[in-house]
Amino acid sequence: xxxxxxxxxxxxxxxxxxxxxxxxxxxxxxxxxxxxxxxxxxxxxxxxxxxxxxxxxxxxxxxxxxxxxxxxxxxxxxxxxxxxxxxxxxxxxxxxxxxxxxxxxxxxxxxxxxxxxxxxxxxxxxxxxxxxxxxxxxxxxxxxxxxxxxxxxxxxxxxxxxxxxxxxxxxxxxxxxxxxxxxxxxxxxxxxxxxxxxxxxxxxxxxxxxxxxxxxxxxxxxxxxxxxxxxxxxxxxxxxxxxxxxxxxxxxxxxxxxxxxxxxxxxxxxxxxxxxxxxxxxxxxxxxxxxxxxxxxxxxxxxxxxxxxxxxxxxxxxxxxxxxxxxxxxxxxxx
Amino acid sequence: xxxxxxxxxxxxxxxxxxxxxxxxxxxxxxxxxxxxxxxxxxxxxxxxxxxxxxxxxxxxxxxxxxxxxxxxxxxxxxxxxxxxxxxxxxxxxxxxxxxxxxxxxxxxxxxxxxxxxxxxxxxxxxxxxxxxxxxxxxxxxxxxxxxxxxxxxxxxxxxxxxxxxxxxxxxxxxxxxxxxxxxxxxxxxxxxxxxxxxxxxxxxxxxxxxxxxxxxxxxxxxxxxxxxxxxxxxxxxxxxxxxxxxxxxxxxxxxxxxxxxxxxxxxxxxxxxxxxxxxxxxxxxxxxxxxxxxxxxxxxxxxxxxxxxxxxxxxxxxxxxxxx
Numbered sequence: 001x002x003x004x005x006x007x008x009x010x011x012x013x014x015x016x017x018x019x020x021x022x023x024x025x026x027x028x029x030x031x032x033x034x035x036x037x038x039x040x041x042x043x044x045x046x047x048x049x050x051x052x053x054x055x056x057x058x059x060x061x062x063x064x065x066x067x068x069x070x071x072x073x074x075x076x077x078x079x080x081x082x083x084x085x086x087x088x089x090x091x092x093x094x095x096x097x098x099x100x101x102x103x104x105x106x107x108x109x110x111x112x113x114x115x116x117x118x119x120x121x122x123x124x125x126x127x128x129x130x131x132x133x134x135x136x137x138x139x140x141x142x143x144x145x146x147x148x149x150x151x152x153x154x155x156x157x158x159x160x161x162x163x164x165x166x167x168x169x170x171x172x173x174x175x176x177x178x179x180x181x182x183x184x185x186x187x188x189x190x191x192x193x194x195x196x197x198x199x200x201x202x203x204x205x206x207x208x209x210x211x212x213x214x215x216x217x218x219x220x221x222x223x224x225x226x227x228x229x230x231x232x233x234x235x236x237x238x239x240x241x242x243x244x245x246x247x248x249x250x251x252x253x254x255x256x257x258x259x260x261x262x263x264x265x266x267x268x269x270x271x272x273x274x275x276x277x278x279x280x281x282x283x284x285x286x287x288x289x290x291x292x293x294x295x296x297x298x299x300x301x302x303x304x305x306x307x308x309x310x311x312x313x314x315x316x317x318x319x320x321x322x323x324x325x326x327x328x329x330x331x332x333x334x335x
Numbered sequence: 336x337x338x339x340x341x342x343x344x345x346x347x348x349x350x351x352x353x354x355x356x357x358x359x360x361x362x363x364x365x366x367x368x369x370x371x372x373x374x375x376x377x378x379x380x381x382x383x384x385x386x387x388x389x390x391x392x393x394x395x396x397x398x399x400x401x402x403x404x405x406x407x408x409x410x411x412x413x414x415x416x417x418x419x420x421x422x423x424x425x426x427x428x429x430x431x432x433x434x435x436x437x438x439x440x441x442x443x444x445x446x447x448x449x450x451x452x453x454x455x456x457x458x459x460x461x462x463x464x465x466x467x468x469x470x471x472x473x474x475x476x477x478x479x480x481x482x483x484x485x486x487x488x489x490x491x492x493x494x495x496x497x498x499x500x501x502x503x504x505x506x507x508x509x510x511x512x513x514x515x516x517x518x519x520x521x522x523x524x525x526x527x528x529x530x531x532x533x534x535x536x537x538x539x540x541x542x543x544x545x546x547x548x549x550x551x552x553x554x555x556x557x558x559x560x561x562x563x564x565x566x567x568x569x570x571x572x573x574x575x576x577x578x579x580x581x582x583x584x585x586x587x588x589x590x591x592x593x594x595x596x597x598x599x600x601x602x603x604x605x606x607x608x609x610x611x612x613x614x615x616x617x618x619x620x621x622x623x624x625x626x627x628x629x630x631x632x633x634x635x636x637x638x639x640x641x642x643x644x645x646x647x648x649x650x651x652x653x654x655x656x657x658x659x
Contacts, residue, residue, distance in 0.1 A: 014657070014659075053658070053659070056483075056484060056487075057483070057487045058480060058483060058657070058658040058659075059657045059658065059659070060655070060657060076487050077486075077487040077488050080484070080485065080486070080487050083484075085484045086484075087480065087484070088477075091476045091477025091478055091480060091481060092476070092478065092481070093345075093349075093472060093473070093476060093478050094476075095349070095350050096348060100348060103344075104341045104344060104345055105341075105481070105482075105485055107337055107340055107341035107344065108337055108338045108341035108342075108482060108485055108486060109337070109485050109486070110337045148481065152485075
């Protein structure tokens with residue numbers, strides 16, 4: 001497949017006279033292939049928006065190579081008409097109406113006026129288009145931002161948190177829109193915190209943490225890479241069941257009155273072992289990982305009891321250390 | 336060109352622009368209405384009275400000159416102290432005309448110069464505020480980021496905004512100046528006296544008007560540059576207010592108290608005044624001795640140089656800045 005976005009070794013440090021320098025990107029890599037809906041995940045402050053801003057020429061990188069639509073990002077101007085993007089929270093001049101806002105962009109881009117209504121309809125704002133943006137809810141502003149990105153009929157759509165502030169029907173509509181665009185051959189790079197949405201709509205994913213890629217590849221492969229093969233088992237006598245399963249060669253841990261059993265060939269082996277001893281199962285569930293659990297594990301943001309998770313403090317650049325978990329699923333797969 | 340068109344549309348659609356234009360028209364309306372209300376077309380009685388006052392003034396000037404010349408003949412040193420400005424300082428009797436003494440009539444020829452200088456000042460003020468808000472709002476709201484996703488050429492983008500802004504300011508200032516001068520001419524024509532308005536008068540008025548338009552355009556460009564550098568409307572306005580309060584008012588008082596003459600060349604207002612109003616005279620001694628001058632040309636050069644320097648800094652900064 002053809003890559004439409006290629007980022008390699010991207011570094012960006014923010015310097016300030018008054019504050020400590022802040023490394024946002026520390027050798028970040030990403031590849032987005034043509035026709036994909038690609039999810040871009042990371043905790044707050046991990047470098048997602050900095051990556052997108054750098055890719056779109058709004059920030060100057062310190063190091064690294066970036067290509068967008070087969071063009072060096074330094075020449076982004078040559079392909080800007082093929083890229084629709086929203087970055088972070090949408091910024092509009094609020095006294096203008098939604099229609100006026102898009103008309104100005106269409107005029108600046110030399111686009112026909114008809115595109116404005118087309119984009120407004122696509123995001124469900126047609127009937128509210130003449131109201132000033134200041135009366136729009138956050139979700140409506142988000143829809144307007146997506147409309148501004150769609151105005152160019154882009155080949156590549158870059159959306160930073162497009163579902164932010166949307167109601168459930170808006171989220172559903174956004175998901176449908178992404179799928180429709182992908183079906184039309186539009187490549188979508190989608191940064192979001194809604195992991196279930198990413199899991200449903202994306203073909204592939206990149207996870208970033210503290211400025212570095214920690215996992216990437218097709219969603220199913222990333223999830224499979226974190227499948228421990230454990231099963232959740234509930235029985236009346238957990239202590240005896242644990243002894244029997246350990247004796248059968250399984251690894252067992254007990255938590256919250258349930259057994260977490262690994263190292264077995266499948267659920268049948270568990271039911272057979274316990275059934276032969278007269279222990280009857282009340283629950284036997286294979287523990288398949290979802291994107292949220294993978295994300296929490298990889299980014300070290302899984303909540304700990306009595307210790308609310310804190311947003312990571314920006315760091316200075318780190319040496320390319322071994323302690324960074326790099327689940328390079330693609331490489332493994334290709335190897 | 337598309338970008339300039341979009342920016343012109345953006346500028347003209349802004350409510351703040353509408354409010355400022357309404358404010359400008361209101362100030363103009365009040366000034367014109369007050370003038371109209373206080374002016375009457377001079378009748379024969381008024382002319383007789385004016386003629387009489389002019390004759391008295393001429394006599395007074397002739398007498399002053401005669402006294403002065405006599406004093407110089409008698410004791411030159413004492414006369415120099417008494418008549419520091421010389422014997423022609425009070426004016427030439429030949430220049431005294433009756434229309435100067437038409438008490439209740441608005442005399443266009445007499446008043447329009449001051450009114451046009453006032454127009455230049457308030458056009459510049461409005462242009463400064465509108466320009467600072469036009470770019471400052473874009474910078475602080477992130478609207479400029481949206482535009483850069485469409486047109487990533489930063490210098491062209493900023494240039495288009497500047498071109499749209501200054502083009503609109505020049506056009507509006509020109510039309511408004513025509514309206515303003517025309518309205519006062521009409522007031523004088525119908526309810527006052529137009530005076531001696533020959534070709535030389537109109538030539539001088541035209542040049543003064545152009546300098547006013549140039550000053551308002553420079554004010555808009557400087558505000559644009561300051562708001563681009565500071566990224567906020569309020570910051571640009573704060574810099575301007577701070578400069579005038581701290582330096583133009585505060586430092587001038589300190590210079591005066593300290594008797595540190597001459598201080599006029601250290602103030603921007605001296606150059607603005609010289610550029611619009613004509614050569615500005617100032618003195619190096621407290622007794623008015625050692626008169627010096629800031630010429631109109633040097634005033635214009637300072638205005639142009641300051642504008643160019645601020646714009647160069649704004650473009651250089653914006654071209655390299657990280658837009659977070």
